[in-house]
Amino acid sequence: MTAETTVAHDGAQTETLVLTLPGSTYTDPTVFARETDRIFGRRWMCAVRVADVAATGRFATVEIGGESILVVRGRDQVLRAFLNACRHRGALVCTEESGAVRRNLQCPYHAWTYGLDGALVAAPNLSSLGDIDRTRYGLVPVASREWLGYLWICLADDPPSFEDSVIGAVTDRLGDAAMIDRWDVAGLALAHREIYEVAANWKLIVENFMECYHCATIHPELTEVLPEFADGLAAQYYVGHGAEFASDVDGFTVDGSAGAAALPSLDPEHDRRYYAITINPTVFVNLVPDHVIVHRMFPRAADRTSVVCDWLYAPDVVASGHDVSAGVELFHRVNQQDFDACERTQPGMSSRAYRDGGVLVPAEHHIAQFHDWVSEMTA
DSSP states (O other), X not given: OEEEEEEOTTSOEEEEEEEOOOGGGGTOHHHHHHHIIIIITTSOEEEEEGGGGOSTTEEEEEEETTEEEEXXXXXXXOEEEEESXXXXXXXXXXXXXXXXXXXXXXXXXXXXXXXXXXXXXXXXXXXXXOSOOTTTTSOOEEEEEEETTEEEEEOSSSOOOHIIIIIHHHHHHHSOGGGXXXXXXXXXXXXXXXXXXXXXXXXXXXXXXXOOTTHHHHOHHHHHHSGGGGGTOOGGGSTTOXXXXXXXXXXXXXXXXXXXXXXXXXXXXXXXXXEEEEETTTEEEEEETTEEEEEEEEEEETTEEEEEEEEEEOHHHHHTTOOOHHHHHHHHHHHHHHHHHHHHHGGGGGSGGGTTOOEEOXXXXXHHHHHHHHHHHHO
């Protein structure tokens, strides 16, 4: 973190200010390219929801770390990730965001064909190439790991420890990684999904999610449900802390009405509380008694970020058609309010006033740890 000591006229040290990253780190395409290479291209990224590619031959494509990634379900029911580039001339093998194939994956340019395991199985005049190694010239695999019902991928040749870098973030926030198992996130069903296109740098969105200094100003619905947020300290400020619902609130809903029944595996101590987790670089997990909200961010440019937000409920709640709109609406409004704030902030990153950055107040000092992490990753 960057610190600046303020000294009074009599020479006495009065305070130490913690400065933010300079404005250029939020606007410079060169900085974004470095982040793409050294962060998004080397860290574990949450790519797709496993249930979205549940059947044999189902596929999804996603852009991460400057690469198009192809995720496909094999005949052996294993979910695999590959670089979405034909080994012949580099054309995209799958050009759609999602879909299904019956037997194989075929490049639409020259018809090179790959099995669902990525191996090269056919191509026009393939015999003329001699004894070609069909595995070596198959699709290039990408490291992947299923967790919380999502497929996480890492483009690095030598990925960092998933336990340390991803599950470790949950431990740092909750104090015990096993605590998140109470929500059985992988066993929940998708009730609603929103995709937001945000005209702001990805770091502004992370910083916003990590603090609640702004909550009393722009989140009236949220602070009605979680009154302690009006005091400016986010739940993430304390290890293991869950913000408690207001005494007159029955559920995590936009009007405080009762939501669905609490998830059956929760401990009583976790009822009527909200927990928020940031998993660097681009994932937010929100835990409440009856559902889980997962944000996946996909940075597109220095000033543009796509955010996919999933609301997950117990399967029987979704199957029964239970009305979850009040629960969805609460965080949808929070998202809109947050993203509007980030978009208002983005132009200021180019201002001379922010050339050397801004200042973190005490309630935001944990954001300095995020800044340190970004600086370390891109050094």
